[in-house]
Amino acid sequence: MKVTVNIVRRPDVADPQGATVARALHDLGHASVRSVRVDRAIHLEVDGDDPEAVRAEVVRMCEELLANPVLEDFEVVVEE
Amino acid sequence: MKVTVNIVRRPDVADPQGATVARALHDLGHASVRSVRVDRAIHLEVDGDDPEAVRAEVVRMCEELLANPVLEDFEVVVEE
Numbered sequence: 001m002k003v004t005v006n007i008v009r010r011p012d013v014a015d016p017q018g019a020t021v022a023r024a025l026h027d028l029g030h031a032s033v034r035s036v037r038v039d040r041a042i043h044l045e046v047d048g049d050d051p052e053a054v055r056a057e058v059v060r061m062c063e064e065l066l067a068n069p070v071l072e073d074f075e076v077v078v079e080e
Numbered sequence: 081m082k083v084t085v086n087i088v089r090r091p092d093v094a095d096p097q098g099a100t101v102a103r104a105l106h107d108l109g110h111a112s113v114r115s116v117r118v119d120r121a122i123h124l125e126v127d128g129d130d131p132e133a134v135r136a137e138v139v140r141m142c143e144e145l146l147a148n149p150v151l152e153d154f155e156v157v158v159e160e
Contacts (some may be wrong), residue, residue: 024145037124040121057110
């Protein structure tokens with residue numbers, strides 16, 4: 001099954017990479033850019049037939065390795 | 081307007097970060113993981129009323145700065 005994990009910084013956590021990209025876009029003339037946030041999307045292929053079991057296993061992967069629980073939230077989307 | 085840019089590696093381009101994550105997940109006992117790809121999702125707030133004009137401007141940003149045209153493809157989603 002294909003699973004997408006969207007990992008986003010918590011709203012109150014600074015995103016220096018996003019701030020740098022926003023500044024660079026302004027320097028290139030894109031004055032309409034108000035803010036930029038750079039997040040990660042992790043796409044996995046996972047063996048399994050039961051979407052709920054696959055989702056539960058991927059949530060464990062997020063807690064153990066993929067996401068940083070201090071700085072980040074995650075969302076698991078089982079696609080097929 | 082909120083705009084999401086999904087930046088993905090072209091299928092024929094190696095993803096060493098994804099391979100490392102897949103190996104680490106196996107080491108943690110997640111044997112069902114077949115493959116992992118780590119991509120970027122860039123969330124922008126852009127001033128403007130016309131979704132098509134905003135989309136066109138963000139496509140220019142991708143071409144100029146956000147994506148690496150040799151290694152990556154991008155998709156622009158205007159959300160509101």
